[in-house]
Amino acid sequence: MVTKDYFGLKDKVCVVTGGASGIGLATATLLAEVGAKVVMLDINEENGQKAAADLQSKDYKAAFFRCDVTKASDCMAVKDYLEKEHGSVEVLFNNAGVIRRKTVVELEEADWDLVIDVSLKGIYLLSKYLIPLMAESGGGSIINTGSGWGIKGGDQAAAYCAAKAGVVNLTKAMAIDHGPQNIRVNCICPGDTDTPLLRDEAKQLNLKEDAFLVSSAKGRPLERLGTPRDIAKGVLFLASDLSAWVTGTDLIVDGGGLA
Numbered sequence: 274m275v276t277k278d279y280f281g282l283k284d285k286v287c288v289v290t291g292g293a294s295g296i297g298l299a300t301a302t303l304l305a306e307v308g309a310k311v312v313m314l315d316i317n318e319e320n321g322q323k324a325a326a327d328l329q330s331k332d333y334k335a336a337f338f339r340c341d342v343t344k345a346s347d348c349m350a351v352k353d354y355l356e357k358e359h360g361s362v363e364v365l366f367n368n369a370g371v372i373r374r375k376t377v378v379e380l381e382e383a384d385w386d387l388v389i390d391v392s393l394k395g396i397y398l399l400s401k402y403l404i405p406l407m408a409e410s411g412g413g414s415i416i417n418t419g420s421g422w423g424i425k426g427g428d429q430a431a432a433y434c435a436a437k438a439g440v441v442n443l444t445k446a447m448a449i450d451h452g453p454q455n456i457r458v459n460c461i462c463p464g465d466t467d468t469p470l471l472r473d474e475a476k477q478l479n480l481k482e483d484a485f486l487v488s489s490a491k492g493r494p495l496e497r498l499g500t501p502r503d504i505a506k507g508v509l510f511l512a513s514d515l516s517a518w519v520t521g522t523d524l525i526v527d528g529g530g531l532a
Contacts, residue, residue: 281514283308286359290342291369293320295468299501300366300508305333314340314351342369342395352402361410364512365403367396368418372433374477380432388432393439404451412455416511417444419462421527441523448521457520459511464527466499494529
């Protein structure tokens, strides 16, 4: 019989960045549903507090902590909070990210810095401060959000493609470095998923939102967009005991788009 502990996550402390919406929120919800203690990080305090309260109202174990992953001081504060409130961390989902749909010619330096800092530097900083705590806890699982465009290039998204390609290879380097501490590190690479980030892309490209979403689903063998929960299920696999011998890999969840 499948029970809440089937995944080995019951009462494990799971940190999710970008947890106030989209893939982050869907993942935090799914982790809470299988019995984990979820700590949701985001810069959107209003949405984050509401999301945590919604989970708590269903008797799930969830909390929100404001964190800008591009700031070392915020990431250190997360470590201090976890040490004080939980004493451990077993899962870290580095999911926060932004996109700017521009070529290198069109990009302002501030655009480049924002995309690289949130999507790539944020993984470095939070991992830097939480890996020692994870190691002290006996090990765990880190999942970084890459993208299909971290493996195959895309149009008008130069900074995003660069950041996500960096995430893919950073994941492999981290897996090599921290395997001896019983820490697995994997990357999930979503395809187009119906999130606020994808809908914002339509605005950036001056396209009608509905038409853009339809066009994003075309050409995939499964002929639909992904849902945040589709991606969350992949994260659950990589976080759980079901993937106990999986590290340094990229899990593509895109309805067959790259195929």
